Amino acid sequence: MQKYQNHAKGLQARFIQYVQIDTQSDPLSPTVPSTMKQKDLAKVLVEQLIEIGINDAHLDEFGYVYATIPSNSDKQVPVICFCSHMDTSPDCSGTNVKPIIHTNYQGQDLVLPDDNTIILRMSEHPDLKDQIGNDVITASGTTLLGADNKAGVAEIMEAAAFLVQHPDIKHGTIKILFTPDEEIGRGVDKADLKKLGADFGYTIDGETLGSIEDETFSADGAVLTIYGVSTHPGFAKGKMESAIKILSDVISSLPSECLSPESTEGKEGFLHPVNISGSVEQAEARFIIRAFDDEELKANGELLDATVQNIIEDFPNATYELKITAQYRNMKKVLDQYPQVIANGIAAIERAGIKPKQQSIRGGTDGSRLSFMGLPCPNIFAGEHAFHGKQEWASIQDMEKAVETIINIALIWEEQAFV
Numbered sequence: 001m002q003k004y005q006n007h008a009k010g011l012q013a014r015f016i017q018y019v020q021i022d023t024q025s026d027p028l029s030p031t032v033p034s035t036m037k038q039k040d041l042a043k044v045l046v047e048q049l050i051e052i053g054i055n056d057a058h059l060d061e062f063g064y065v066y067a068t069i070p071s072n073s074d075k076q077v078p079v080i081c082f083c084s085h086m087d088t089s090p091d092c093s094g095t096n097v098k099p100i101i102h103t104n105y106q107g108q109d110l111v112l113p114d115d116n117t118i119i120l121r122m123s124e125h126p127d128l129k130d131q132i133g134n135d136v137i138t139a140s141g142t143t144l145l146g147a148d149n150k151a152g153v154a155e156i157m158e159a160a161a162f163l164v165q166h167p168d169i170k171h172g173t174i175k176i177l178f179t180p181d182e183e184i185g186r187g188v189d190k191a192d193l194k195k196l197g198a199d200f201g202y203t204i205d206g207e208t209l210g211s212i213e214d215e216t217f218s219a220d221g222a223v224l225t226i227y228g229v230s231t232h233p234g235f236a237k238g239k240m241e242s243a244i245k246i247l248s249d250v251i252s253s254l255p256s257e258c259l260s261p262e263s264t265e266g267k268e269g270f271l272h273p274v275n276i277s278g279s280v281e282q283a284e285a286r287f288i289i290r291a292f293d294d295e296e297l298k299a300n301g302e303l304l305d306a307t308v309q310n311i312i313e314d315f316p317n318a319t320y321e322l323k324i325t326a327q328y329r330n331m332k333k334v335l336d337q338y339p340q341v342i343a344n345g346i347a348a349i350e351r352a353g354i355k356p357k358q359q360s361i362r363g364g365t366d367g368s369r370l371s372f373m374g375l376p377c378p379n380i381f382a383g384e385h386a387f388h389g390k391q392e393w394a395s396i397q398d399m400e401k402a403v404e405t406i407i408n409i410a411l412i413w414e415e416q417a418f419v
Contacts, residue, residue: 033063033180077172081198084152085182112141148387152204348408
């Protein structure tokens with residue numbers, strides 16, 4: 001059997017190409033996908049999949065890419081899907097990304113040239129300790145890199161090309177799914193699982209080498225609208241009730257020593273404002289609410305409501321509206337029912353010569369919702385680090401191991417199947 005090698009730096013070339021295509025999603029957009037530029041990458045991927053020899057690759061109207069690698073086994077192998085998202089985070093610009101390859105990294109500070117105040121230090125990025133001698137990729141200092149999740153996209157593409165080119169590697173039917181809008185919680189809103197036709201899946205969207213994640217946050221989104229009273233500021237005494245100031249009071253009254261991203265870790269959840277807009281008459285804030293336990297998640301939403309009620313009592317003519325919407329739930333509830341999915345992922349990582357790290361993720365993936373939609377789907381490492389910001393980085397060598405893990409997953413499911 002052929003062993004995967006990154007011939008002619010094909011994986012690196014794919015990744016460099018993909019990150020330079022702006023695919024930032026927009027939480028305020030009502031369209032699907034939320035930004036049409038996500039389709040720019042999707043079209044490239046479809047063209048490349050067809051060039052590989054995957055003839056059914058196509059892009060649908062909602063910006064999803066579907067493709068199939070047919071089985072080459074005589075066994076009845078479960079259909080396995082590999083999934084990554086194409087969009088990048090709204091939190092940091094993804095326009096004009098300039099990837100930089102820091103070859104043979106030796107532990108030095110990485111000063112990014114387009115903004116020399118952006119510096120990657122090993123003391124602040126402890127995973128860099130494991131990258132000595134490797135090739136680290138960053139952006140140039142003015143944008144994110146886009147390794148979240150174009151590392152996963154490139155890895156799936158590279159694994160697909162390898163499997164097609166090496167029919168001696170026996171596998172069942174492999175499905176490929178690339179999604180838009182994962183970063184804004186809509187990644188599988190329009191995914192057609194009947195068309196996909198997979199039994200089990202793996203998102204390739206994790207961080208540290210060797211990690212496999214079977215547990216995520218449960219997540220809600222909240223929109224708080226304050227309706228104030230506006231009048232001429234020169235004659236406002238006893239009349240004006242500023243929605244801006246009321247909203248500011250609400251946010252400043254939320255706990256900062258706990259229930260905040262800046263002060264939580266591990267299994268601790270949070271209540272986090274991500275966007276504010278408005279005027280004296282009307283102001284709005286959007287929140288993300290996170291917890292590993294659904295009851296705790298509900299309590300965090302209730303705390304937000306109680307905080308608003310307490311503040312607005314001092315403003316008799318102001319009113320408010322709070323809408324809390326479910327986004328995704330902790331996928332562990334589903335994955336615990338399918339231990340083979342996790343076991344095969346762990347075995348695939350071990351077969352790549354890596355020590356597996358089964359863990360929870362303080363975030364979510366498309367796999368969170370896919371699991372509850374009937375496609376049990378843990379998350380495998382992609383080698384992305386410090387995502388959603390200008391210090392984002394990835395390691396080519398870690399990405400190569402992710403490709404090898406994907407190939408091993410396909411191989412292991414086939415080995416375990418019966419004729």
